[in-house]
Amino acid sequence: MGVLAAAVLALAGCSDDTEPVSAPTAPSTSTSPAPLPKVDLTLGVYGTPDEVAAYQSMVRAYNAVSDNSTVTVKAWRDRDELVDYLRHADDEHPVPDVFLASRSDLTFLQENGLNKPVDELLDERNVDFGDGYSRDAIEGFSDDRKLQCMPYAVSPTVAYYNTDLVDFAKMAKRGLPAPSEPYTRWNLEQFTAAVTFAARPRTGAAGVAVSPTLDGLAPFVLAGGGSVFGDGTPPTSLALSSDDSRAALGQILPILRDPQLTLTSAQLRAASPLRWFERGKVGVIFGPRSLVPALRGVEGLRFDVLPVPSISTSATTGDVIGMCLSARTPNTVEAADFLAFASSPDAVRMVTRTGYLVPTNQQVALSDDFLQPTLMPMHASVFNSAVRTMVLPPFLDDYATLDERVAGLVRRLVLSPGTLDLDGLTQRIDERSQQVLAPPTPSVSPSPSPSE
Structure with a gap:
């Protein structure tokens, strides 16, 4: 269009000795075809009001330039609410044309025919899946040799530490093992020294608090060279009783179980590790990037981040959040157009600036829109490095049931106080997990023959 307009202008500027000849004008006998009406699309998201507002801003930017669709945001408070809606979707409550989903929901989405693979559609729209995106995120949402949803954000587990309770400069002056600047990695010895330094019995401050759950322990099992799940696709058991996993637990549990260093059972019943951290009563906790905005809002709290401490290797857990295209949308072309826009760097920046997510788009992840160098945490680059060590769990039908069972x-x-029976407990945990991951098939007795 621009070349054509330029050519027209150039011709209009030419002159010679002949008089211009006007072309005859025929009377108009037809009118220009009316533009097609825009289709209505919905984007299903979840999150805090600030997150939802960012998605709405992104959608407004798209609606301002789109000729074929108008997008409306439909929001839920959290992932569980959105998944519950998807489970009960029908003609009256349809699946959003494009919606957020956790990688852990992918099995459910595929089994119920809720998502449509997006690789070919986005390739047609020149979306580059090469170095521009985290390879782990791309692989995380790939199944059956297709990209099932477009990876949008990644969520590695990292360590958050109170910089008033954990002061590495003071530790080094006292000759204690401490990570060296720029404080972007540490090992088990340095972690142990830090949480011991942070524990202040006289003020009621604990050194470390870890959620006493499978998710809470998993990063340490992996960092110690163990495995959370057994072999097999899908796995038929947890693997906490394996030699490597027990060895990893044997190194970290003495710290996590030390009553001089950790929150008591009564304290954990009263409030979560996050709440105690917000009160300035815990030196180190573990969690995803989404904790950052709330922690920034706590008056008087100063914090930074480090990766999960290396025990025998660098590893952590995490999740990938994708934007999925509904298999039920009657407007696949328009929905794919919007998905391509939402995945672009400029669109991702709008949501990234809220501080809640680690973008899979590397251009944005390495920019100040994510790193936010004037805000806490100072070492936000830790999130990017943690992505490279993230171990994604296998696809499971119902992780929540497994978690509840163990x-x-x-x-x-x-x-539990007293002497720990590590071998016995891990063996029982793995056996309990098999009831969910590999339930016994009920035997069927043969029907008696008519002659009997």
């Missing part, structure tokens, strides 16, 4: 035993592993 919760009591895992809690005893972390919180």
